[in-house]
Amino acid sequence: MDLWFSEGKHQSVDFSIKVNQQLYSQKSAFQQIDIFESDVFGRFLSLDGEVMMTEKDEFIYHEMMVHVPMSVHPDVKTVLVIGGGDGGVVRELVKYNSIALIDVVEIDELVVRACEAFLPATAASFQDARVHLTFQDGLRFIRPLYDRYDLIIVDGTDPNGLGEVLFTKEFYGNCYKALRPEGILINQHESPFYQQDAIAVQKIHRKLTASFPISLVYQAHVPSYPSGHWLFGFSSKRYHPLADFKDSEGADRQLATRYYNRPLHKGAFALPTYVKELLDYVEDK
Amino acid sequence: MDLWFSEGKHQSVDFSIKVNQQLYSQKSAFQQIDIFESDVFGRFLSLDGEVMMTEKDEFIYHEMMVHVPMSVHPDVKTVLVIGGGDGGVVRELVKYNSIALIDVVEIDELVVRACEAFLPATAASFQDARVHLTFQDGLRFIRPLYDRYDLIIVDGTDPNGLGEVLFTKEFYGNCYKALRPEGILINQHESPFYQQDAIAVQKIHRKLTASFPISLVYQAHVPSYPSGHWLFGFSSKRYHPLADFKDSEGADRQLATRYYNRPLHKGAFALPTYVKELLDYVEDK
Known part of the structure; x- marks a missing residue:
């Protein structure tokens, strides 16, 4: 028997993973949740049929979401993670002793429970005493908050699905308000390559620059995501991701990473010309 | 009717492109040559069933093969291209007025003729008066040559196929010999992500460092290649790709590019930790 997982997101391109078995399948109040086991990517989570993370390459995405801002802001004490139900962002955050509080707001409790059961390498860090889990809509959670966080990381699904509200101008405005005067917002920014994704990149960037x-936008190679070329947004009230980058290796910064390193921090912001043009086009609008 | 091109190179992962029609299909003395037309990737060439180039993303691969060394070596006059039957590398080279001679050695004349007929956007530059095409085995061509070229670009197929001879220590030794004292060798270096490809990366790097x-190794996002994370080798007798990089924008260097730019030149050498470890492991051997 051959069992293949096929994303089919782009109607004319397909990325498929041969699967040994389906470990979990449940329809929550919000979405279809599946976890599979494969030889090449290990176990992987899909939400509404789209790959969210695989054991083989989740370190790339999660390290880039966390260590880039943590190497710029000199004193992060309070963090808000919106989405991130697989726990990968939290796992990277708890490596920093300086962080005192990590609020995680995930709309779908079932995602967290499924990941705790089947993806413990990412989900185990929810047990850290500094982590406070709330199961709620991210926008509703953040609306009443002022001047609360040093860092907000938005790790949601794509803008065409459940995560849509996390890509609105209203949401970004509320993030701005909930951040301290030196706060940083990191969000996943989609891929610039396929045309329909590139349009999403432009929409997100237009709202963030406003x-x-x-x-600024930075990039990484995430092979399990469409095109493998993934972007992240670094939005900030004060700190510049390169001018304020702490290039020296302080004792507390010597974290074990498999993708992120200091030269790569700078390299990640050196975007291809066609991506720069995509972004420049909307910056003036 | 749905027609799908499926590479199936990695037995447990598949990347497929929906095809409108097959434009060309021929078995040459060396390999199976196919050209397809698709909505998302435009026309694309496959050799023995593997995607070699697509109209949508070939600019990434070809710009990175050419403009990186051309921005380091201050005076390239003679170039040898081995493989490169689609003409993309030559198209980027002829943009430089300073180059006087481009020898192209492609083993399979039928690849060139097929690309001239169906992929004119890459193959048209073979008509440039400085280009000399020879249909011969690359190793046999280079064996008798000494002190001849400023730049050699090896644009062959994968090391497990027809291009195998272009990944041997004997071949690299002959490239060294055929290069001038300030010469540079660029080769496609496979992908670090999937395990079988990572082993190939290590084998190539061990031979080049010897x-x-x-x-040094640099990288780019090439979505139509396996994993989308592609590596290139920069091997050199004297020039260092970063220390000798000409960062200023000379008048003759203002080439129109869609991927390559000067900040990206430096960023491309900032490799992820896991890739550095792959390479470091074999450098001492």
């Missing part, structure tokens, strides 16, 4: 004085 | 005093 909401924050500093909004 | 053959050249300077051997």
